[in-house]
Amino acid sequence: MDKLTIAMPKGRIFEEAYELLLQAGFDLPAELDDSRKLIVEAPQEGFRFILSKPMDVPVYVEHGVADIGIAGKDVLLEQARDVHELLDLEISRCYIATAGLPNTEMDEMTPRIATKYPEIASQFFRSRGEQVEIIELNGSIELAPMIGLAERIVDIVSTGKTLKENGLVEYDKIADITSRLIANPVSYRLKQQRIDELVKRLRK
Amino acid sequence: MLIEMFEKPLGMRDDFPSIVKRKSKLSAAGIKRMEQYGYEMLQTPSLEYYETIGKISAIADNQLFKLLDNQGQTLVLRPDMTSPIARVAASKLLKEKMPVRLGYYSNVFRAQLREGGRPAEFEQMGVELIGDESIYADAEVILLATQILRDLSIGSGKIVIGHTQLLQQVLRGYGLEEAMVEKLRAEMVAKNKVAYENLVDALTVGAEEKASLKSILNATKLDEWEPWIDRKDAVQLSLYEGMRRLKSILDRNGLEPFVTYDLSFTSHMTYYTGMVFEVYGEGSGFPLGNGGRYDGLMKQFGLHVGATGFGLRVDRLLEAMPAEVQQAENALILFNENNEDLAHEKAKELRKSGVNATLQFASAVNALDEFSSLFSQVIRLDGGQNG
Numbered sequence: 001m002d003k004l005t006i007a008m009p010k011g012r013i014f015e016e017a018y019e020l021l022l023q024a025g026f027d028l029p030a031e032l033d034d035s036r037k038l039i040v041e042a043p044q045e046g047f048r049f050i051l052s053k054p055m056d057v058p059v060y061v062e063h064g065v066a067d068i069g070i071a072g073k074d075v076l077l078e079q080a081r082d083v084h085e086l087l088d089l090e091i092s093r094c095y096i097a098t099a100g101l102p103n104t105e106m107d108e109m110t111p112r113i114a115t116k117y118p119e120i121a122s123q124f125f126r127s128r129g130e131q132v133e134i135i136e137l138n139g140s141i142e143l144a145p146m147i148g149l150a151e152r153i154v155d156i157v158s159t160g161k162t163l164k165e166n167g168l169v170e171y172d173k174i175a176d177i178t179s180r181l182i183a184n185p186v187s188y189r190l191k192q193q194r195i196d197e198l199v200k201r202l203r204k
Numbered sequence: 205m206l207i208e209m210f211e212k213p214l215g216m217r218d219d220f221p222s223i224v225k226r227k228s229k230l231s232a233a234g235i236k237r238m239e240q241y242g243y244e245m246l247q248t249p250s251l252e253y254y255e256t257i258g259k260i261s262a263i264a265d266n267q268l269f270k271l272l273d274n275q276g277q278t279l280v281l282r283p284d285m286t287s288p289i290a291r292v293a294a295s296k297l298l299k300e301k302m303p304v305r306l307g308y309y310s311n312v313f314r315a316q317l318r319e320g321g322r323p324a325e326f327e328q329m330g331v332e333l334i335g336d337e338s339i340y341a342d343a344e345v346i347l348l349a350t351q352i353l354r355d356l357s358i359g360s361g362k363i364v365i366g367h368t369q370l371l372q373q374v375l376r377g378y379g380l381e382e383a384m385v386e387k388l389r390a391e392m393v394a395k396n397k398v399a400y401e402n403l404v405d406a407l408t409v410g411a412e413e414k415a416s417l418k419s420i421l422n423a424t425k426l427d428e429w430e431p432w433i434d435r436k437d438a439v440q441l442s443l444y445e446g447m448r449r450l451k452s453i454l455d456r457n458g459l460e461p462f463v464t465y466d467l468s469f470t471s472h473m474t475y476y477t478g479m480v481f482e483v484y485g486e487g488s489g490f491p492l493g494n495g496g497r498y499d500g501l502m503k504q505f506g507l508h509v510g511a512t513g514f515g516l517r518v519d520r521l522l523e524a525m526p527a528e529v530q531q532a533e534n535a536l537i538l539f540n541e542n543n544e545d546l547a548h549e550k551a552k553e554l555r556k557s558g559v560n561a562t563l564q565f566a567s568a569v570n571a572l573d574e575f576s577s578l579f580s581q582v583i584r585l586d587g588g589q590n591g
Contacts, residue, residue, distance in 0.1 A: 063321060064489015084395040180398060186484045186491060189362045189464060192424065 215324025302335030337510030366469030
């Protein structure tokens with residue numbers, strides 16, 4: 001049996017995704033994440049898990065060092081990589097939205113948007129015919145409007161709690177986000193049977 | 205110590221001698237095979253007009269290297285070989301010899317936008333068979349492409365074949381609006397099964413049609429295409445029959461275990477009008493090459509003839525080729541001022557017997573041991589000891 005290399009996002013999504021695999025009846029060790037290992041083997045199923053940052057999953061898959069992977073739709077939208085998007089796993093549900101301080105307008109001359117998703121943000125505003133300046137941040141995006149770096153942010157919203165606690169309100173919803181099963185185009189063809197089988201079991 | 209770096213532009217690579225050696229073997233094998241099949245090798249210029257080649261080529265505009273000539277015309281470094289060859293074929297000279305079989309082995313240029321790990325200049329080899337609309341021409345290029353892979357000992361390959369026109373006809377057969385057909389096709393190009401299924405779910409067609417539309421993404425065998433073919437539609441029927449004939453030719457040539465028939469495999473380029481295919485091999489995470497029938501491209505050059513062909517990426521073939529086991533023999537002859545003529549004599553002998561011989565004046569080498577270790581055989585005429 002060919003070994004199947006699976007890129008998994010570390011952290012929040014990992015547990016939900018791993019649970020899905022267990023539910024689908026795959027014979028896997030009960031715990032994986034508590035080790036500091038980056039590569040974990042599951043020899044009974046012929047799986048090798050690569051544990052990576054969520055943003056990096058599509059990179060490993062596109063370059064073919066991982067055959068398949070589990071990636072958030074937010075990351076896929078942002079990076080537009082050449083991979084097969086095979087299945088909506090319907091886990092880690094959230095959405096991308098614009099937010100800002102209540103009752104504020106965007107600056108007319110130089111509207112500024114702070115975000116971790118520069119591509120999604122610029123596409124969204126371009127589609128509305130608005131020309132904006134994007135400021136890329138790596139975390140705690142909510143800070144930006146509070147201290148006057150930008151009028152709006154584009155970020156993930158799951159419960160809206162973080163926005164609320166920081167006195168921000170949501171303005172436009174951009175896209176719904178869930179985790180997806182993705183595959184490298186070459187692996188998809190060379191290991192199609194195994195991958196199709198896996199998709200079928202996860203669908204149930 | 206601070207090391208001074210002499211950098212090169214993003215995506216540009218140096219080929220070191222070991223790679224050059226493998227490449228020249230690869231090109232010799234490929235060219236020989238193409239010529240054996242009756243293809244004549246052609247070279248076209250590195251620079252072309254943006255207006256003709258740049259716009260027509262399958263490569264996205266922001267991936268083109270553009271420059272201005274001294275007349276202010278925009279030029280591009282050729283991003284592919286298919287469109288330059290179509291340009292040549294449209295010239296009067298070749299029109300009279302149709303069908304014409306042309307082959308190429310050339311470097312092409314595509315700017316890299318995001319990150320490393322991908323070359324911006326790489327070699328491609330392939331063929332174009334222009335002026336033949338038959339299924340036999342399609343079969344010929346697929347057989348030739350796979351023969352070249354076999355010549356290069358790439359055993360673990362796989363081919364996926366689709367058909368752009370048949371796909372379009374089949375989708376239209378569900379009574380969908382043209383805009384929706386385009387949307388569904390676009391999701392297939394994007395390899396986005398999730399978005400495709402969501403689009404189908406939102407359609408106003410019956411449950412049976414929905415299931416049928418969804419199944420288009422799952423076929424791997426040609427027989428599985430049958431339920432989608434409208435028997436009353438003459439166009440669909442004849443295209444499907446054509447695919448069956450193509451399959452029977454490929455099967456008879458032993459390709460059956462390697463071919464997947466996936467109707468949803470298609471291209472973003474609208475000039476592909478018939479069967480399209482892509483080739484994969486273990487060892488490379490990216491396709492080794494692709495091809496198909498592109499009658500639409502010839503029309504853009506005012507030529508109403510059929511054309512089919514393929515291109516293989518040399519850099520990816522190198523990744524998928526098994527590593528060389530046998531190293532060629534190379535000898536080092538170290539000489540001093542008293543025996544330079546003897547050294548020449550010796551070198552001549554070795555070269556005659558097929559050994560590469562390097563002549564080196566011994567005193568000019570600083571680290572003799574390290575230098576000598578690069579050779580399989582060291583002959584010391586300079587009076588020193590081996591070792």
